[in-house]
Amino acid sequence: MRTDLAGTTVVVTGASGGIGAQAARKLSRRGATVCLLARREDELDEVVGDIRSAGGTAIAYAVDLSDPAATDDVVGRLLVDHPRIDTLVNNAARSIRRPITESLDRMHDYERTMAINYFGAVRLTLGLVPRFVEQGRGHVVISSSMSTQLPIPLFSAYLASKAALESFTRSLSAELGGEGVSTTVVHFPMVRTEMSGRTEIYQAMPMLSADKAADWLVKAVIDRPARVTSLQGAAGELGMALLPGPVTSGMRPLFRGMDRLLARRSGHQDKPR
Numbered sequence: 001m002r003t004d005l006a007g008t009t010v011v012v013t014g015a016s017g018g019i020g021a022q023a024a025r026k027l028s029r030r031g032a033t034v035c036l037l038a039r040r041e042d043e044l045d046e047v048v049g050d051i052r053s054a055g056g057t058a059i060a061y062a063v064d065l066s067d068p069a070a071t072d073d074v075v076g077r078l079l080v081d082h083p084r085i086d087t088l089v090n091n092a093a094r095s096i097r098r099p100i101t102e103s104l105d106r107m108h109d110y111e112r113t114m115a116i117n118y119f120g121a122v123r124l125t126l127g128l129v130p131r132f133v134e135q136g137r138g139h140v141v142i143s144s145s146m147s148t149q150l151p152i153p154l155f156s157a158y159l160a161s162k163a164a165l166e167s168f169t170r171s172l173s174a175e176l177g178g179e180g181v182s183t184t185v186v187h188f189p190m191v192r193t194e195m196s197g198r199t200e201i202y203q204a205m206p207m208l209s210a211d212k213a214a215d216w217l218v219k220a221v222i223d224r225p226a227r228v229t230s231l232q233g234a235a236g237e238l239g240m241a242l243l244p245g246p247v248t249s250g251m252r253p254l255f256r257g258m259d260r261l262l263a264r265r266s267g268h269q270d271k272p273r
């Protein structure tokens, strides 16, 4: 067993299921003490139980990160419980798949994605930054999407919140890199979890498993690169830097065609867009 994270403490949000739960299990196997944050207490306790029975150290913090007072409270508890916090993995999120034309009277979609995906993560990060600076070392990882690297339809509320968090995270590196604070933006492709499972036609889409995706977070925590991405995501970014117009107009028919194909293969209806 590799113990390259022995003696470190890692805070993982969204650790009650999906990628976050798998990452917490894997980080503990590398020797880290893992603090697991999410709302569902029973699910958190199950992951903590698995980690402890495998000989690891894990603590559950049940919290709604879209609630500012609850987030401030959990920051206080983390700081008291752990004399050193090495890494924060901002992974908790909600996704919404809805066209902009069906969102005209749904400002709350934009507000609720920002509440957890952006403000929750920023509030938690701001709470831990003084500790990182005091330690002269701290690392912040964010779970973002390949879809911020390319113009993707139907996820405007979700992707805007992810892009905002990416920008905040880069500012953190730019301002506090000299004081030992580093960051990693992880651009996941589609991953088979509860989140992606809510879109029925995606049952027919090839996806990364949550287990494999968790390896991306482990790499981010251990190697601390500025970015973890797929080749397609990197190619998309390059295409957008060089030829934003053609790439943007090429994506529209590509995605319509892909959704039609997935609907046929999955046997589920998708609304015509």
Ligand SMILES: NC(=O)c1ccc[n+]([C@@H]2O[C@H](COP(=O)([O-])OP(=O)(O)OC[C@H]3O[C@@H](n4cnc5c(N)ncnc54)[C@H](OP(=O)(O)O)[C@@H]3O)[C@@H](O)[C@H]2O)c1
Residues within 6 Å of the ligand: 013, 014, 015, 016, 017, 018, 019, 020, 037, 038, 039, 040, 041, 043, 063, 064, 065, 066, 090, 091, 092, 093, 094, 095, 116, 143, 144, 145, 146, 187, 188, 189, 190, 191, 192, 193, 194, 195, 196
């Ligand atoms: N799945 C994909 O295809 C995909 C693709 C690209 C990027 N990502 C990103 O990867 C990350 C993990 O996604 P996933 O697929 O593992 O999603 P998931 O299975 O839906 O898990 C989301 C996690 O976030 C937690 N969470 C949601 N709202 C919360 C709140 N208000 N307060 C605290 N915790 C909250 C959930 O726990 P509770 O419900 O217990 O609170 C859960 O643990 C997300 O940031 C997502 O945007 C996923």
